[in-house]
Amino acid sequence: EAQVTQNPRYLITVTGKKLTVTCSQNMNHEYMSWYRQDPGLGLRQIYYSMNVEVTDKGDVPEGYKVSRKEKRNFPLILESPSPNQTSLYFCASRLGQRGDQPQHFGDGTRLSIL
């Protein structure tokens, strides 16, 4: 089954404790992206990757890191999480670099930073 898989689905942690949210897709998609969803703000793009070893900032990249060493994986790293990063996070992928292609989303990761 074609899917985008995120882990963990839920995480409660404390300020400053490094964490990684994994994202993996099995569709051989070139493009992957991370979003955070906050009430009243919709989805905001954190980082995206056009292909392996090619990543760039979205609209809200501060406090986050990403890497794209393999085509299928695009982990989101919070080196020193803070309470303002408490949010619902989505990973997404699409076939290629064209803007007309819809994205496939993971089921989301709910992070609570205390």
Add this chain to the structure above:
Amino acid sequence: AQKVTQAQTEISVVEKEDVTLDCVYETRDTTYYLFWYKQPPSGELVFLIRRNSFDEQNEISGRYSWNFQKSTSSFNFTITASQVVDSAVYFCALSGRSKGSASKIIFGSGTRLSIRP
């Protein structure tokens, strides 16, 4: 800069009523793409439709229809004879064709639709 505005934060209607969700966008691109996604209470995001800027033909899919008007920069979504299963948050999104705007997808803030039995 690209922008998507969904001015309706929440809408509540009684089942079987028709309801229209508004989406207004801003972009400098001459070619661009508009999307609607649905987020049901279970939380996942589901793609509904894509519209190209050069195709202003309206689209109907069962009870769903989409009205794209370039002159008013709007891409509105209408549900006819709404059902409880339509209750969800709906997002409108914009993407461009150029290298920069194709990679940055802009979402509206979403409209929460509640259908009462």
